[in-house]
Amino acid sequence: MMIQGRAVPIEGSDIDTDRMVPARFLKELTFERMGDYLFYDVRFEPNGGQKAHPLNHPQFQGASIMVVGANFGCGSSREHAAQAVKRAGFKAVVGISFSEIFSGNCQSIGVPVMTASPESIQALSRFIHDHPSASLVIDLQSMTLTYESVTTTITMPASRRDAFLSQSWDGLALLESNHAKTQALADRLPYGPIQIRSTS
């Protein structure tokens, strides 16, 4: 599986999902418009004017790979953050480290999230700053990221890589196919379903 495209660097560590999609946008019943809200309060003034944010820079428009720092996507489990990344046109995220829930949410919706060493990410961010129109190539088979003459090693959990390589990242059908085993496990669990009781 290859992903090719231009990239945008989002610098800083510990960027939380509240910053990625402020909570007020979670009152929408669907994910449809989440792409419009990505990083909203750090991208826009209350009056709608643009702030200095990489996603607002003309040279990064059309980027499809996001390059981020450490502990990206920490905090709230809101899938809205992963949905916003996908719906804003990103096909992959590469960073130093990611929150478990965010990277799991990305897997569930088919956006691979990969890590690389802090030095590699720093070098990559610098390169993108200097060459915003350059194209990167991510190869999940060889687990490499290539730009110009540089080839960087990237990592992701083996199970996740397998899921993407076999196009089975949406695991629902597989989970459902094991319904007999699931029922057998439910039957031997030492505890039962919720007892419906009067609680008044």
Next chain:
Amino acid sequence: MSSGTLYDKVWDAHRVTTLPNGQDQLFIGLHLVHEVTSPQAFAALRELGKPVAYPQRTIATMDHIIPTVSQSRPFPDSQAEAMAQALEKNTADFGIQFLNSPQSNQGIVHVVGPEMGLTQPGMTIACGDSHTSTHGALGSLAFGIGSTEVHHVLQTQTLAANRLKVKRIVISGELGRGVYPKDVILRIIQQLGVAAGLGYAYEYAGSVVDAMGIEGRLTLCNMSIEGGARIGYVNPDEVTLHYLKGRPFSPTGEAWDRAVLYWQTIRSDANATYDATVDVSGGEIEPMVTWGITPAQSVGVTQRLPMIGELPDTQQSVAKDAYGYMNFKEGTPILGTKIDVAFMGSCTNSRLSDLEIAASVLRHQRVHPSVRAMVVPGSYWVKAQAEAAGLHEVFLAAGAEWREPGCSMCLAMNPDRLVGNEVCASTSNRNFMGRQGSPTGRTLLMSPAMVAAAAVAGRVVDCREYVS
């Protein structure tokens, strides 16, 4: 790899199979549902024409979007009303019990689950909310998940999951006067950092945890996710049994005896092996206050804010971001920092014991005239118990507002929010930029005693001067 821990045993007891990609398929014993992260999942079920596989292992309540001044319907916010109606329709159509009234104990899902006895040792629990880690306080493995995974659990009652490593955090000694579980977890996160838990479940142990009540353990486990750990837990003990006995959904009679036998088998073995162990000295913990934009950016109340140049390299850029956002100065004492709002509530600190502590500080005191103070119980039961004990009269006499239960100002999906760059002393769990509803609002996380004392003084003070 860990072995013989509660994590290993409960995981193994719920493993349906190992999937071709190496992930385990885990059975989820209890699925808790709320209004914000479930409508997308129910819509997906409808689209596929599928039922909920195990409706009797699923239960719902409403907490994030409900107003706390009045909960009469329809809600003034049409989006909130639409969310409420969606959950009503979804639970009715799919046969799911919905705790949606004062009588049925509507409230914050992580308050309601434990207090009703839904949350039990040795269970796997999932909920579309990162603070699901809270439920580990009773010895369950509780997974915060996204909406697609909520859909998976609704349709199959299972999750595909990677096994985590287990880090044992031993908190030794005993806590000083005026130091609470909230201070313990803030100190742990300060010491280890917000990313130390990535890839780990945290097992909390040691004399401080042994001596802690269940409500304190809930606070501790609640903020595991703030340290990067998706799961936190405490081994069940006598305190756990005592807490669970007689709760509405707790087993009774012979079923109770059988349950206790199971709960005893899932405790971590004395010779269990861990992937990592960390020691924290309980006696050295002070009342803690956050000053920045991550829960690790905190100091003891007698300390000064850090100099950026003296921090480890990896913390400097976030510290710079934090000072820029908070408009605080390096090297100043945290004591004396002026506050505008005092918020007591959230899934971290809205239980009866939290309110008792806050009330003990506010009794015969007045909230400072420049401070807006609100107390928001975690559930209708907490509210009723607090009122039976007369706590609401203490809050009202002090000039604080006494509200209906909900998530309230923790995350500002409801009318409770900061305005402009207000500074809020808050018992909640996140001090992220904009978290409390104003894009420039500022949050100082602290214990209920510290927030109550700050409410009285109008600035950050040492709660030990206010508690007996």
